[in-house]
Amino acid sequence: xxxxxxxxxxxxxxxxxxxxxxxxxxxxxxxxxxxxxxxxxxxxxxxxxxxxxxxxxxxxxxxxxxxxxxxxxxxxxxxxxxxxxxxxxxxxxxxxxxxxxxxxxxxxxxxxxxxxxxxxxxxxxxxxxxxxxxxxxxxxxxxxxxxxxxxxxxxxxxxxxxxxxxxxxxxxxxxxxxxxxxxxxxxxxxxxx
Numbered sequence: 001x002x003x004x005x006x007x008x009x010x011x012x013x014x015x016x017x018x019x020x021x022x023x024x025x026x027x028x029x030x031x032x033x034x035x036x037x038x039x040x041x042x043x044x045x046x047x048x049x050x051x052x053x054x055x056x057x058x059x060x061x062x063x064x065x066x067x068x069x070x071x072x073x074x075x076x077x078x079x080x081x082x083x084x085x086x087x088x089x090x091x092x093x094x095x096x097x098x099x100x101x102x103x104x105x106x107x108x109x110x111x112x113x114x115x116x117x118x119x120x121x122x123x124x125x126x127x128x129x130x131x132x133x134x135x136x137x138x139x140x141x142x143x144x145x146x147x148x149x150x151x152x153x154x155x156x157x158x159x160x161x162x163x164x165x166x167x168x169x170x171x172x173x174x175x176x177x178x179x180x181x182x183x184x185x186x187x188x189x190x191x192x193x
Contacts, residue, residue, distance in 0.1 A: 007032075008030035008031060009027070009030060009031075009032060010030070011027065011079065011081070014027040014032060014081065015081075015102070017032075018072070018081075019099070019101070023035070024070075024083050026080070026081060026082045026083065027079070027080070027081040027082075028078075028079060028080050028081070028082075028128075029079050035083060036116060036117075038112075038114065039114060039143060039193075040191070041143040041190050041191065041192065041193070042085075042112050042114055042143050044189055044190050045112045045141050045143060045186065045187070045190060046068065046069065046085050046086060046112050048185065048186050048187070048188060048189075048190075049085075049086050049110055049112075049139075049141065049181075049186060050066060050068055050086055052179075052181060052182075052185050052186065053066045053086070053088065053174075053177065053179065053181075054066050056177065056179045057088075057177060060178065062090065062177060062178070063090060063091055064088055064089060064090035064091075064107075064177055065088070065089050065093065066086065066087070066088050067086070067087045067088070067089070067103070068085075068086060069083050069084065069085050069086070070083065071083070071084075071087055071101075071103055072101055072102045072103065073087060073102070073103050073104075073106060073109075074096050074102045074103070074104060075128060075129070075131055075132055076104070077131040077132075078128050078131055080128045081102070082125070082128075084106070084109045084110065084111060085110055085111050085112045086108075086109070086110035086139075087103060087106045087108070087109055087110075088106060088107055088108035088109075088176065088177060089103065089105060089106055089107060090107050090176065090177070092105075093105065104134075105132075105133075105134040106132065106134060106135055107134055107135065107136050107137070107176045107177075108135075108136065108137045108138075108139065108174065108176045108177065109129055109135060109137075109138055109139070110138075110139035110140075110141065111125070111138075111139070111140055111141070112141045112143060113140055113141065113142050113143055113144075114143055115144075121140065122140065126138060126151070130153075130159055135153065136152060136153050136175070136176045137150055137151065137152050137153070137162075137174060137175065137176045138150070138151040138152075138159075139151075139172075139174070139181075141186065143190075143192075144192060144193070145166070145192060146165075146166055146167060146168060146183055146187050147164070147165075147166050148164060148165050148172050148181070148183060148186065149161060149163070149164045149172075150162045150163040150164070150172045150173070150174065152175060162175075165183050167183060168183050168184045168187060169183070169184065170182075170183045171183060
């Protein structure tokens with residue numbers, strides 16, 4: 001969310017507009033913010049994550065669904081509507097309404113960092129995400145270098161850095177879905193600028 005909006009909308013006006021829009025926008029406290037396009041590295045990393053997690057869920061018969069960045073997420077506690085790069089829901093999915101296009105209960109969210117979003121993804125956006133009751137893990141993947149972090153909510157409700165890797169030979173553990181995410185698989189084919 002980089003620029004201040006000129007016109008404030010209600011959530012209902014935003015959703016009506018967003019459902020027919022050609023481009024995605026985020027919504028926060030009445031403001032609408034355009035979502036920027038992504039680099040090749042960003043798109044490759046999102047694709048790798050989606051593929052690796054999908055294969056893991058399918059082969060382990062997990063009752064979870066992984067969604068790419070077109071699944072909108074809403075956080076009623078703070079009014080944010082956003083499009084995470086990747087979202088995982090386990091068990092029953094809860095949606096805002098019968099349109100089934102706005103998810104409410106992720107257990108895992110992944111954001112692929114870019115120059116324009118890194119500070120927001122690590123800071124304010126992560127703070128907003130933390131108010132999601134169902135959320136247990138937050139995965140951050142860097143596009144500038146091999147670097148992945150997993151933040152996990154512990155039994156006492158505190159968020160901690162639970163794992164990180166900066167090596168192709170390394171991995172991080174995604175406890176919510178019982179998966180070891182290997183960096184070699186995530187960063188295969190990624191070219192750094």
